[in-house]
Amino acid sequence: MHTSLLLEMAAGAFPERVAIGPLAGGLTYEELSLRAKAAAGWLCGFTGDKVVFVGTNGWALPAAIMASALCDRPFTPLNYRLADPDLRKLLSRTAPSVAVVDDDMLPRLKGVEGVTLLARSDFEAACLEPARRAAELDFVDPDIAVLLFTSGTTGEPKAAVLRHRHLTSYVISSVEFMGSEENEAALVSVPPYHIAGISAVLSGIYSGRRIVYLAAFTPEEWVDAAAAEQITHAMVVPTMLGRILDVLEARGEGLPALRALSYGGGRMPEAVIARALKLLPHVDFVNAYGLTETSSTISVLGPDDHREALSSEDPDVRRRLGSVGRPLPALELEIRDPDGNVVAPGVSGEVYVRGEQVAGEYLHKKAIQSDGWFATNDGGWLDEAGYLFVEGRLDDVIVRGGENISPGEIEDVLRQHPGIADVAVLGVPDDQWGERVAAVIVARGEAPSVADLSALVKSQLRSTKTPETWEFRAELPYNETGKLLRRVLKQELSRTGVPAA
Amino acid sequence: MEFKPGSRLKSSVCSAEVVVVRPPTGDIVLECGGHPVTPIAEAAPEGLALSADHQGGVAAGKRYVDAESGLELLCSKAGQGSLTANGRPLTLKEAKPLPSSD
Incomplete structure (x- = not known):
């Protein structure tokens, strides 16, 4: 089954319902469907077997996903936050392709061989051309829907292949068609090049739930948008949730319209979710x-x-x-x-x-x-x-003298300490044991003593799991989708780690 | 008629359209409204009428199954006709909605 059929069904059943954007003046399912069709016709006129997307969230994203499906070219979103050389390298791996690129990002990508660059403003204009909107498209046999470069927290990014049948199986087996009420709205702040950004489009369309985009995440803007747009549903990664709760607490705001908050994409500290349940008792939480x-x-x-x-x-x-x-x-x-x-x-x-x-x-x-x-x-x-x-x-499993140690359980114990705001546990090279356990701590206020922290771990876990290297930092390195960059910490600690006395 | 996953078919006598989710084992005749369905890109035969015995209707977004052949269809457009496989009425597949996670 073809992903574009999800939109066709929504447009057929509820043509006038708002699909994307504000309730007043947003795009209806019928309008989104017409724009996708027009864009497909336009994109087909350029050589290339993939449709690359380099840009921020907005209505052009669902339009481009559906247009790619209609012209049977894999939709390939790239991480525009990468450094220019890395982004250009990924882009060159997509050749031959057409790339829809935010206008202000175009200069970064000029001159990559085998890639036709198209300005997002031209893409959006093509979506409105009457002749293209009226044209009939041929039925195409679906194959690859999406190519996603995995975040590459270790090594070279790999291009994950998602075929139309995988994505549509997921949607039709987990989402009720037009199961949302007309006043429901989802705030989407995950980026287009993340699987959650793709599934938000497909599930949102199929469930009939209006999508409101945040171009890029800040906790203040997230809370503002949630209040202004009467947001009922949202998906966040753990690091986002903690920061959102900080803003809500500081402002004394409760987001009464919010009904459901789902989270994923990384380990959620239990203290954060417990705080969320307390602060937002009316909200359904989904991990x-x-x-x-x-x-x-x-x-x-x-x-x-x-x-x-x-x-x-x-x-x-x-x-x-x-x-x-x-x-x-x-x-x-x-x-x-x-x-x-x-x-x-x-x-x-x-x-x-x-x-x-x-x-x-x-x-x-x-x-x-x-x-x-x-x-x-x-x-x-x-x-x-x-x-x-x-x-x-x-x-990430630490192998210390032949024993497999999972960082997560040590992190969970350390997070119980009130003086710890964030923590990462990892293995660093050790002459005697192969690897030893290291803990990198972000303190809340005054840093707790290493003796206290060691005693806490020893009280709950086998002694071999007590970190032997401790480091205190102002923050931990995360990528923008909330994944801890252990590789970065590991490299740094392999050079500078100081064993505990 | 081709029944592979993703094949799109339409009723010859009403507005119903379906897409194959799981193909049948072996040959079947799939009918909607009492007449064989038509591949989506082809013109439906003219002059046929909805049979009075097959007017239960199909609803968009619902899945319909024939336990005997294993056929599973997703209705992509609602219609007045009801579906049969080799004369056996297809049954509605009940699905428990999951909490929204996207």
């Missing part, structure tokens, strides 16, 4: 776990799970606040040991997933097994009730 390679969400911790966990006396139920919930019903999920055997509940291993939304493919390289199972490279475990706890990338 979603997914990967680019799985067309977005594969596991969900729903609103009732959150409330049950928060109010439970049972530590096994309470700890589910730190889980990513249960796998979507349309999927299979297993935890396997390094030999490929499925392990029992409570035992850590690698998360494997299988289902129609799972692409598990990169350009020129299939990563999915012939039986359909995809190894996520995430470590995790399931509890007795089937709740999934994700421990982080297997690449």
Whole structure:
């Protein structure tokens, strides 16, 4: 099934409903559909087998996603925040292509061989040309819908392949067609080159929920837009949520229209989500776990799970606040040991997933097994009730003297300390043990003592898991979608780390 | 008629359109409103009328299944006719909505 059919269906069923932008003066589904059609006709006139998008959020994004689908050219959004040489290098990997580029970014990209640059303003103008809007397009057989360069927190970015069938399977199995009420609106602040930016468009259109874009995230603008646009739904990454809560607290604002807030894309500190539940008691919280390679969400911790966990006396139920919930019903999920055997509940291993939304493919390289199972490279475990706890990338596991140590559990313990605002645990090279455990701390106020912190970890975990290197910093390095850049910390600490006395 | 995932078909007698989500095992005759459906890009045969026995209707966004052949369809445009596979009425696939995560 073709992703453009999602918009065709929405435009057929609710042509007059506002799809994108403000309730007064936003684009209706019919208008978005006409613009996508006109843009498809225009784009087809240029040579190139992909449609690259380099720009910020706005109505041109859904129009370009749908136009790419209609002319059967993979939609390939690039991270415009990359340094010019990196961005140009990625762009050259898309050749032969046409690239729709924000006007002010055009000078950065001139002269890349095999790429036809088109100004976003020209793209938007083409969407309004009457003759193109009236033209009939041929039916095309769908294939690759989206190419997404993975964020590359380690090594060279890989181009993940998402076919139309993966994305539409995800949407039709997880979203009710036009299931939203007319006054619902989603605030989208994730960037276009992130899987969440793509799934926000597809799910939003299919559910009939108006999309309001934030061109780029700041917590103040997010809160302003949420209040002004009567936002009912939003998706944020953990670092965004903490900053949004700070603004709400400082202003004493409560966002009464907000009904549901979903979060994902990284580990959510339990203290932050507990604070969010307290500050916004009327809001349904949803924790979603997914990967680019799985067309977005594969596991969900729903609103009732959150409330049950928060109010439970049972530590096994309470700890589910730190889980990513249960796998979507349309999927299979297993935890396997390094030999490929499925392990029992409570035992850590690698998360494997299988289902129609799972692409598990990169350009020129299939990563999915012939039986359909995809190894996520995430470590995790399931509890007795089937709740999934994700421990982080297997690449991040610390191997100290042959013992595998997961940074996440040490970070969780350290976060309990009131003097810690943020923390990253990682392995640094060690002559004796191969790797030793290092902790990088961002203090809240006065820095806690290393002796205190060591005692805290020792009181809850095996002594080998107590960090041997401690460093205090003003902040940790994150990429703009909230992923901790452990690679950067690791490089820095490998040079400068000072062992604890 | 081709039933592969993503194939689009339309009713020959009403406004209904469907897309194949899961193809059937083996050959089937898919009808809507009592008459075989037509591939979306082709012209429907003329002069046919909606059968009185097949007017249950289909709703956009709903999925319909034939348990025997494994066929699963998504209705992409509503219509007055109802669907059958080899004469067996297709049944509505109930789906529990998930909390919104995007």
